[in-house]
Amino acid sequence: MIVAKFLSWIETAPVARRAEATSALARAYLYSPLEPNEKQAAETALTILLDDPAPIVREALAHALANSPYAPRQVILSLIQDIDDVAAPVVAASPVLLDSELVDMVADRRTIIQMAVASRPSISPALCAAMAEVAESEACCVMLDNPGAQIAIFSLRRIAERFGAVPSVRNALLAVEGLPIDIRQMLIVQLGAALQQLELVQSFVSSERRSSLFKDACDKATVDLAFDCDQGDEMIALVEHLRLSGQLTADILVRGLCMGNVDLFVAAMTSLTNLSETRIRACVSDPSEGVVTALCKKAGISERVAPAILSSLEAYNRLSDNHGVALPRSRFARLMVDQILGDYNGIAEDEMDDLLALLRRFATQIARDEAREMSAMLKQVTAA
Template identity: 75%
Template sequence: MIVAKFLSWIETAPVERRAEATSALARAYLYSDLEPFEKQAAETALTILLDDPAPMVREALAHALAASPYAPRQVILTLIQDIEPVAVPVLAASPVLLDGELVDLIADGTLPQQMAVAARPSVSPSLSAAIAEVGPVEACRVMLENPGAQLAVFSLRRLAERFGREPMVRNALLNMPGLPVDIRQMLIVQLGDALGQLSLVQSFVSDERRSALVKDACDKATVDLAFCCAHGDELVALVEHLRLSGQLTADILIRGLCMGNVELFVAAMVSLSDLSDKRVRACVSDASESAVRALCRKAGLSERVLPTIQSALIAYQDLSEDLDPEVPRSRFARLMVDRILSDYDGVIDDELDDLHALLRRFATQIARDEAREMRAKFQQVNAA
């Protein structure tokens, strides 16, 4: 009887009053101890209110029902098809909605609807995957900032592939604890590409020089990343990512050896040659010309790099035996490059040789890194 009077009343009531009454009816349906027939009548009234011509009334209904798991399903499904002010509160909160229903909206909905889905209190791995795959950058950014989003590794990788050049997405990914190292390396490369596209850089640096600088910086960052963050399975994953993306070059391997990262070299040779880890380590420990030649040939490396790689492996063995294990990495790298350069000068005299030039660039970069470390220590001592 009360519901019947309510339905009769809303025919002539002002919009504001109808909105207030709608909100009250929805709360009564959810939280009051109604008899079964009263519950059914109230649900019928809520369904009828979906046809109210005033958006304010439907908004009131959406806000009242949005967060409840007990909201009538047919009402919720109708509300999410309404105009954005009505649909968005429901999409952002309703536990009644299924992932499949939300996935459809990620593909075909408006931007506010997509962002509302990405901001839900809980975003399942399957829904996160859909957002990462087809969602716009704004929705992906909202999802990355949402602590309730459950992101699988493959979704993180897809986000990096699609939007790694977008600063806000890239920074959100890089700030995530435990981000897999191969994804982190992908983002480093995309950051380098983005920097290379800056108009200021393009104005003062030629295309060829810019490409070389970006590649050099990315290679350096990759080797640093491998040294500091990649161990065991993480290192294997990084190497596989580099191989599949065409980045596992002789430059990376030589730079890694110069920095004393033999583990990166071993993992790379295992990946490139299909030899066992034990077999590769035996060749590395031997470091004879025949062993290194056989290993590099199996890995598909040019014979041009053999003297440099052999020299690096021998220098690593000698320095590892002679130096204190606590010696700073920059100092170790400086001694490595000096040794390799001295050996390399005896093999090739051409100053323009690209490998020789590469080693000279390493020497310059390492010297600057060592100087920065010394300056930082000096500043710490003065501050104390």
């Protein structure tokens, strides 16, 4: 009887009063000890309220039912098909909804609904995978910031592939604890590509020069990244990513050696030659022209690069014997590249001009890095 009077009343009641009454009825349905017939009547009334022409009434219904596992399923399914303001609170919270229903919503609905899915208290790996595949960048960013999202590594990788150039997504990915190193390297490349497309850069730097700067910057960042990873599985993962993406070049290897990162060289040559790590490290410890040339040939590296690699390994062993690990990285790298360049005094520039140019660029970059480090140290001393 009470529900019948309610249905009669809402036909003429003001919108604001209808919204208040709708919320009260929904709470009564969920939390009051109603008789079975009263419960059924209340459910019927809630279903009828789905047709109320005022969105504020339907919003009140959505907010009242959104968090309850006991909300009528047919009402919930109708609410999520309503306008975004009505659907969003239900999509964001309702435990009644199945993953399959949420996946369909991610694929078919606008960004605001995708963001509602991404903000749910708990998101399964399967739903995260669907989000990573089809959701917009804003929704993926919300999901990355959600501690209840169970995002698998392959989903993180897919997000990086799709939106690594978007600053907000890139920052959210980098904030993920334990982000795999191959994804971090992918983000470095995408950041460089995004910087190349800036109108200011294109206005003042030629296309060829942009490409050269981009490659140098990415190679340098990759070598720096390799210094920060562990020398086990993480280094192997980085090398395999570089190999599969076509980035494991002679430039990277020579740059890594110039910086003193022999572990990167060992992991790379182990991957490229299928020789054991023990054999590669033996070559590093006691390099010779014949062995290094054969190693480069087996790895598919131009034999023209072999002298630079040989010189790098010899310089590394000399410096390691003399200084160990006492020198700062930039100073060690400066001494390395100076010794390597000194070994080419007897080689005509027209024979290895591109390699000499590469080494000279390294020398310039390393000298600037060393100067910056010294400047920072002087500032600290002065401040103290």
